[in-house]
Amino acid sequence: MNLELRKIEIKDVVFGEETGVKDGVLTVCKQDIIDGLKEDVNVKSIKVDIAKPGEKTRIIPVKDVIQPRIKVEGKGNGFPGVTSEMVQLGSGKVNVLDGVAVVTIGDIVGFQEGVIDMWGEGAKWTPFSKTLNIVVDIEPVEGLDPHTHEATVRVAGLRAAELIGKAGKDAQASAVEKYEMGDIFTEASKYPDLPKVAYVEMLISQGLLHDGYIYGVNSGKILPTLIHPNEELDGAVISGNCVAACDKITTYQHQNNSAILDLYNRHGKDINFVGVILTPELTTLEGKFRTCDYTAKLCQTLGVDGVIVSEEGYGNPDSDLLMICKRLEDSGIKTVLITDECSGWDGMSQPLADTTPEAVAVVSTGNVSHVVELEPADRVIGSAEAIATLAGGWEGCLQEDGSMVCELNAVIGATSEIGYHNLTVELY
Amino acid sequence: MGQDFVVVTNNPMVGESQGEVMVVDGGFEDVLLKVRDLVYEGHQLISHPIGASMRMLFSPYRSVLVGSKGSETMEVYALTIEGSIDTFRRSTANRDVDHVNADDYARIDLELLKGAINEHRVIQREKIQEVQ
Amino acid sequence: MSYKVLYYVNQFFGQVGGEDKAGMAPVMKDEKVGPAMGFDQLMGEEAEVVGTIICGDNYFNENNEEAIKFIVDAVSEKKPDLVVAGPAFNAGRYGMACAGVAKVVADELEIPVLTGMYKENPALDESRAKAIVVETTDSAAGMKNALATMSGLAKKILKGEKLGYPEDEGYFAQGRRLTVFSDKRGSERAVEMLLARLKGEDFKSELPMPVFDRVAPAAAVKDLSKAKIALVTSGGIVPNGNPDRIQSASAQKWGKYNIAGKDSLEGEFYTIHGGYDPVYANELPDRVAPLDMMRKFQKEGLIGEVYEYFYTTTGTGTSVGNSIKFGVEIGKELKEAGVDAAILTST
Numbered sequence: 001m002n003l004e005l006r007k008i009e010i011k012d013v014v015f016g017e018e019t020g021v022k023d024g025v026l027t028v029c030k031q032d033i034i035d036g037l038k039e040d041v042n043v044k045s046i047k048v049d050i051a052k053p054g055e056k057t058r059i060i061p062v063k064d065v066i067q068p069r070i071k072v073e074g075k076g077n078g079f080p081g082v083t084s085e086m087v088q089l090g091s092g093k094v095n096v097l098d099g100v101a102v103v104t105i106g107d108i109v110g111f112q113e114g115v116i117d118m119w120g121e122g123a124k125w126t127p128f129s130k131t132l133n134i135v136v137d138i139e140p141v142e143g144l145d146p147h148t149h150e151a152t153v154r155v156a157g158l159r160a161a162e163l164i165g166k167a168g169k170d171a172q173a174s175a176v177e178k179y180e181m182g183d184i185f186t187e188a189s190k191y192p193d194l195p196k197v198a199y200v201e202m203l204i205s206q207g208l209l210h211d212g213y214i215y216g217v218n219s220g221k222i223l224p225t226l227i228h229p230n231e232e233l234d235g236a237v238i239s240g241n242c243v244a245a246c247d248k249i250t251t252y253q254h255q256n257n258s259a260i261l262d263l264y265n266r267h268g269k270d271i272n273f274v275g276v277i278l279t280p281e282l283t284t285l286e287g288k289f290r291t292c293d294y295t296a297k298l299c300q301t302l303g304v305d306g307v308i309v310s311e312e313g314y315g316n317p318d319s320d321l322l323m324i325c326k327r328l329e330d331s332g333i334k335t336v337l338i339t340d341e342c343s344g345w346d347g348m349s350q351p352l353a354d355t356t357p358e359a360v361a362v363v364s365t366g367n368v369s370h371v372v373e374l375e376p377a378d379r380v381i382g383s384a385e386a387i388a389t390l391a392g393g394w395e396g397c398l399q400e401d402g403s404m405v406c407e408l409n410a411v412i413g414a415t416s417e418i419g420y421h422n423l424t425v426e427l428y
Numbered sequence: 429m430g431q432d433f434v435v436v437t438n439n440p441m442v443g444e445s446q447g448e449v450m451v452v453d454g455g456f457e458d459v460l461l462k463v464r465d466l467v468y469e470g471h472q473l474i475s476h477p478i479g480a481s482m483r484m485l486f487s488p489y490r491s492v493l494v495g496s497k498g499s500e501t502m503e504v505y506a507l508t509i510e511g512s513i514d515t516f517r518r519s520t521a522n523r524d525v526d527h528v529n530a531d532d533y534a535r536i537d538l539e540l541l542k543g544a545i546n547e548h549r550v551i552q553r554e555k556i557q558e559v560q
Numbered sequence: 561m562s563y564k565v566l567y568y569v570n571q572f573f574g575q576v577g578g579e580d581k582a583g584m585a586p587v588m589k590d591e592k593v594g595p596a597m598g599f600d601q602l603m604g605e606e607a608e609v610v611g612t613i614i615c616g617d618n619y620f621n622e623n624n625e626e627a628i629k630f631i632v633d634a635v636s637e638k639k640p641d642l643v644v645a646g647p648a649f650n651a652g653r654y655g656m657a658c659a660g661v662a663k664v665v666a667d668e669l670e671i672p673v674l675t676g677m678y679k680e681n682p683a684l685d686e687s688r689a690k691a692i693v694v695e696t697t698d699s700a701a702g703m704k705n706a707l708a709t710m711s712g713l714a715k716k717i718l719k720g721e722k723l724g725y726p727e728d729e730g731y732f733a734q735g736r737r738l739t740v741f742s743d744k745r746g747s748e749r750a751v752e753m754l755l756a757r758l759k760g761e762d763f764k765s766e767l768p769m770p771v772f773d774r775v776a777p778a779a780a781v782k783d784l785s786k787a788k789i790a791l792v793t794s795g796g797i798v799p800n801g802n803p804d805r806i807q808s809a810s811a812q813k814w815g816k817y818n819i820a821g822k823d824s825l826e827g828e829f830y831t832i833h834g835g836y837d838p839v840y841a842n843e844l845p846d847r848v849a850p851l852d853m854m855r856k857f858q859k860e861g862l863i864g865e866v867y868e869y870f871y872t873t874t875g876t877g878t879s880v881g882n883s884i885k886f887g888v889e890i891g892k893e894l895k896e897a898g899v900d901a902a903i904l905t906s907t
């Protein structure tokens with residue numbers, strides 16, 4: 001497969017008459033977006049705002065983040081299987097509005113968290129304080145059942161990214177990234193002496209608000225499956241995860257999966273990057289045993305020497321992570337795990353829910369209970385109730401001057417377990 | 429169709445349409461402790477006792493699927509429930525239970541429970557009936 | 561402005577006496593005694609040791625309440641900015657005393673505490689989170705180096721400076737996991753770590769897994785009603801007067817006492833364990849080592865018999881090495897005596 005991501009550098013975003021890109025400035029026609037999204041009868045109203053890095057703006061509660069793009073050569077614009085017709089992804093040329101993110105807000109349930117602060121202390125902890133954010137607030141019609149509500153908001157966000165992405169159709173790319181990888185045997189014959197490495201990507205797959213989708217198929221319904229890295233980079237995997245702000249893999253992070261990108265970077269140099277295995281994190285123990293056995297078996301079948309395993313979420317998925325690790329290590333395959341931890345406010349608690357001695361190589365992406373202080377914002381895009389939820393965690397959370405103390409687990413992308421962000425944990 | 433599980437729960441929204449229900453009078457931790465007792469009596473643990481996100485640990489409600497009683501306590505179930513209780517206590521040490529959003533948690537817990545029941549039914553040899 | 565340091569030493573380093581003076585009650589000297597002198601010199605102009613507390617190791621562990629009160633009063637009087645204890649090297653009881661000082665001063669009085677221990681000192685685990693514990697050699701031969709490291713860290717602590725990594729600064733990691741920014745994103749660090757593993761190079765995991773010591777359990781007793789059961793405790797229950805001088809903490813030995821014909825330990829035994837409030841155990845030692853219940857089961861036919869010897873030692877502050885040694889020695893005797901199972905109580 002051969003995929004070209006053509007990065008169009010966007011330096012500013014403004015509202016205007018017509019959606020388009022000129023001289024690095026993205027103009028968005030608000031009404032076009034609203035009209036486009038309201039084609040779905042389940043959408044009642046849409047609000048669109050812009051939040052730029054450095055502004056004292058807070059966005060909350062964030063549901064998903066999506067990168068706006070358009071496929072200029074090849075099949076599969078939008079999100080095949082979800083917003084557009086089913087097509088094989090992974091090849092062609094894609095124009096990417098680089099530096100722009102579509103951020104959807106609007107909660108399905110009151111306890112959803114997910115804050116992005118565009119300035120100050122809070123900005124350091126999320127990668128999305130550095131993107132020009134087009135915030136889309138989606139309000140569905142009344143009376144929808146929760147599943148339809150979630151699907152409506154999810155699809156509207158993806159469609160918004162599609163509509164905005166069209167602006168990049170004829171724009172000039174300032175950088176072109178090429179992702180080319182043939183079949184396993186061809187690559188192995190090209191690099192016979194390089195160690196074979198696979199990437200196991202665990203996806204939260206436990207039900208409403210805890211879902212992932214591959215070509216539109218709910219990940220709770222699949223066995224672990226092999227997928228070409230280009231497919232994920234081209235939009236095959238999207239997020240249905242509406243909780244776990246700090247470590248949910250947003251659609252943007254699937255489109256720009258850092259583990260895939262970093263492995264691809266070394267492909268043909270230090271390693272032979274063989275492929276990606278998507279593994280669902282199921283709820284039942286039997287399901288977990290089946291999934292972990294199957295994942296390890298796929299790795300063994302591919303004949304890999306090493307595997308990077310990333311997790312999504314915290315709590316019961318820790319069991320899957322360690323079971324997969326143990327099975328791989330026992331079969332002679334070397335692993336590195338990427339996970340976040342919960343070591344309490346003072347960092348003194350035992351970090352993981354489960355332990356296994358085989359997990360000798362672990363990257364920690366941060367303590368989800370690490371406490372940060374957020375200054376009061378000048379502008380809040382989103383809901384005041386969500387702030388109350390964020391601030392209602394414990395006594396003394398919200399201070400008189402409006403500043404808040406909150407745990408990292410409420411900050412979007414803070415402890416990304418695909419290693420997207422740059423937090424780590426040190427022992428003192 | 430025979431049912432081989434019990435729903436151990438304190439969620440008022442969980443009713444007979446999900447199957448046989450063992451109601452626990454108390455909070456999240458009380459549900460976990462009840463599950464622990466059942467596991468030590470030899471029962472099979474079907475669904476993992478805790479959720480997949482920190483947020484769900486702040487829920488006032490929790491439902492867990494427990495299976496039929498065997499002849500001995502299985503190590504993996506004992507380790508899983510004990511680890512879950514430990515994680516719950518550590519993760520919620522400084523937090524208040526989120527009662528403000530209790531109804532929403534009840535609804536999501538019910539949805540996740542249905543998901544677990546459907547997952548469990550996939551491996552049953554009986555006729556599969558999706559829980560609506 | 562010079563900072564004030566209060567120094568704590570035991571009877572030996574306080575130049576009062578050896579084991580014979582281990583029971584001495586604490587005294588406060590205005591002078592700098594023993595290591596306090598060397599420490600004071602190393603601190604130079606930056607700080608001064610304003611007093612040295614000298615206390616017997618046995619006294620501290622056996623009269624915990626009184627000892628703690630003395631420390632609290634001393635701190636209240638001298639108002640130090642830092643309390644330094646030891647270094648205790650590998651001395652278990654001294655280490656336990658330093659741990660006791662750390663607990664009250666750091667936790668309750670919220671004044672920083674600095675001490676030094678050898679890595680196998682049984683008091684290390686209790687101390688490291690509350691005090692900064694410098695890593696020392698196992699004997700006083702390492703005093704010079706220990707004081708040098710301790711004084712260096714003291715200067716930073718007093719100035720409120722952030723300490724560097726434990727391995728660089730020479731102290732035992734406290735167990736605090738701090739979330740910080742790295743110059744590389746997580747996935748990049750993961751790829752590098754995997755490459756190091758594949759090449760057989762050194763690498764450092766960011767999340768070390770705890771290692772648990774697993775002991776395979778013995779097979780179940782087939783018929784309890786015919787079994788000979790022994791009573792063993794690490795709760796420090798000894799005959800009145802503690803004839804074998806078993807230590808209250810960091811035990812160096814165990815005791816073996818004939819309990820044939822006794823229905824309970826009341827009146828003839830008491831506790832010397834330095835780790836819990838002794839009142840109820842002294843009233844009725846069976847609360848810790850339940851001979852009374854075992855006799856009851858024997859009378860009811862639930863168990864066959866109670867082994868005629870009762871084994872005891874003190875668990876608190878006892879080194880892993882000694883614990884293993886005691887377990888193996890006692891186990892050997894029980895096995896040779898044809899004992900089928902043992903009840904082991906701890907506190």
